[in-house]
Amino acid sequence: MISVRFKLFGAFRKYSNGENIEFQIPENSGLNEVRYKLVQKLKELHPEFNEEKLVFDSAIANETRILAKEYLFEQDGSFSVLPPVCGG
Amino acid sequence: MSVVFNLTEKSIVLAEIQESFKDFSHGAQLFFLGVVRNNNNGKKVRAVSYDVHRELASKVFQEICQEVYNSNVSKKPESNINILLIHRVGTLQVGECSVLIAVGAPHRDEVYRISRHIIEELKTRAPIWKKEHYEDGESEWLKGHELCGTL
Secondary structure, eight states: OEEEEEEEOGGGGGGTTTSOEEEEEOTTEEHHHHHHHHHHHHHHHOTTOOOHHHHHHSEEEOSSSBOOTTOEEOSOEEEEEEOOBOOO | OEEEEEEESSOOOHHHHHHHTOOTTOSEEEEEEEEOOSEETTEEEEEEEEEEOHHHHHHHHHHHHHHHHHSTTSSOTTSOOEEEEEEEOEEEETTOEEEEEEEEESSHHHHHHHHHHHHHHHHHHSOEEEEEEETTSOEEEOOOBOOOTTO
16 A cells, blocks of 8 residues: 645645645556545545535646656555636 | 746736836837736635745746747847746735736737737746635635646
8 A cells, every 4th residue: 555645726725724634545446436535535524525426537746757657556646636626 | 038936925027027127129118917806706806825836836937938948938038138027925805916917029910929928828837826815704725727737
């Protein structure tokens, strides 16, 4: 198992109180496996959480770039959840 | 080409920008301002809040400006162009400037095309999120554009 930490932005900010969300996943998990796990963790922390679709509409980024669809989580790391954007 | 970008909690003051952006080799300067308006989808807006992933936003701004340099957005990439891009973060009241794009170039054609390109790309690619606060006390994050693995 590896440890992953997620920083939340935009509509997800209210679920993290500025803290990272951290949990463990099997090595070589894919993006959607991690999204499922993130939803589970958010429901565990916030039973009222009902924005599952938004998690799956969101991009996942490491510290330098958005992760491609085929990305596999191979080691511990810090990531960000980026909901659809609306700047300007 | 000179490119400067900034994410700031401070008010954007156009007069100060214009003064610092002077370049007497430019025959055209264009200042685009995005401003917080007082309504959206039939709701009365009193303020908006912006959240941003600073590191990735800076990277996107760099990439967009690099595209301006490389692509046919500027037909003369070697030409003398200055770009300043400022985006606010935090909470803004109605009427405040949320984003400023200043473009200076020898001729008008380039500044119009570059400015338009930057704002359109920023809106769909920059990791920035907007929450509207309404006069009835409600607030909501606006739905936006899904990011792809392009960063």
